[in-house]
Amino acid sequence: MSRYTGPRLKVMRALGCELPGLSRKSVGERDYPPGQHGQRARRKSDFGIKLMEKQKLRMNYGLTESQIQRLFREAKRAKAPTGGKLLELLERRLDNVVFRAGFAPTTVAARQLIRHKHVILNGRVVNIPSIRVAPGDAIALSERGQRIPMVRESLEQPSLAVPEWLAFNGQVAAATMTRLPEADEVPFPVEVQHVVEYYAVRL
Structure with missing residues (x-):
C-alpha cells in the first residue's frame, strides 16, 4: 500500500481524533465522520475499532502498511511489552x-x-x-x-x-x-493493545 497523500482533515474526522503528525489543522466542531451520513450514530464492530487504532498510528507517523508490519514484528520479538515497544520504535x-x-x-x-x-x-x-x-x-x-x-x-x-x-x-x-520515549508520551490518544490484537491474528 502506498503512502497516503489525500485530504488529511478528512482522515482525522474518520478516525475520531486529531493527529498532530498528520496535520496542524483541528477538526473543530465537525468532530464526526465525513460524508452524508457522518452525524448518524454508528455502532463499530470489534474489527472496526482495532482497525481504527492501527490506522491512527499509520497515518500519524506516515507509514505504509508494510513498514508498520515490519515494526510490529520487531516489537513482538523484543522482551518488552509489544505495544509499548511498537510506540517507542515509531517515536524514534x-x-x-x-x-x-x-x-x-x-x-x-x-x-x-x-x-x-x-x-x-x-x-x-x-x-x-x-x-x-x-x-x-x-x-x-x-x-x-x-x-x-x-x-x-x-x-x-x-x-x-x-x-x-x-x-x-x-x-x-x-x-x-x-x-528512550515512553508509551504514554505519544501525543494523541491510542489504544495500542487493539493494534497488538489486530496484528496478532494477521502476522
Missing part, C-alpha cells in the same frame, strides 16, 4: 524526532526536510526518514534549512511542546535525545 524514527523537536509543523514536512538533506544527525547530513535515533544522538538543521520560512515559523510556533526525552537548544536549532 528520525522524521518523527525532527517533528517533535519543532523543526517542522508535521511529520510529513519533517520527512521532506530530511529528503532534501536539511537535517544533520551526529554531524553528518542524512536523507533517510526511517533512521532510528538513539539516546545521545544529536539532531540539527543545516544553515540553509534554518532559513526555510516553514522551519522558522515552526520554531516560533511549534505544533507541540518539546517532549521530555529531547533536550532542545533553540539558539543553534539542535536537539539531543536524552532517553
Whole structure:
C-alpha cells in the first residue's frame, strides 16, 4: 500500500481524533465522520475499532502498511511489552524526532526536510526518514534549512511542546535525545493493545 497523500482533515474526522503528525489543522466542531451520513450514530464492530487504532498510528507517523508490519514484528520479538515497544520504535524514527523537536509543523514536512538533506544527525547530513535515533544522538538543521520560512515559523510556533526525552537548544536549532520515549508520551490518544490484537491474528 502506498503512502497516503489525500485530504488529511478528512482522515482525522474518520478516525475520531486529531493527529498532530498528520496535520496542524483541528477538526473543530465537525468532530464526526465525513460524508452524508457522518452525524448518524454508528455502532463499530470489534474489527472496526482495532482497525481504527492501527490506522491512527499509520497515518500519524506516515507509514505504509508494510513498514508498520515490519515494526510490529520487531516489537513482538523484543522482551518488552509489544505495544509499548511498537510506540517507542515509531517515536524514534528520525522524521518523527525532527517533528517533535519543532523543526517542522508535521511529520510529513519533517520527512521532506530530511529528503532534501536539511537535517544533520551526529554531524553528518542524512536523507533517510526511517533512521532510528538513539539516546545521545544529536539532531540539527543545516544553515540553509534554518532559513526555510516553514522551519522558522515552526520554531516560533511549534505544533507541540518539546517532549521530555529531547533536550532542545533553540539558539543553534539542535536537539539531543536524552532517553528512550515512553508509551504514554505519544501525543494523541491510542489504544495500542487493539493494534497488538489486530496484528496478532494477521502476522
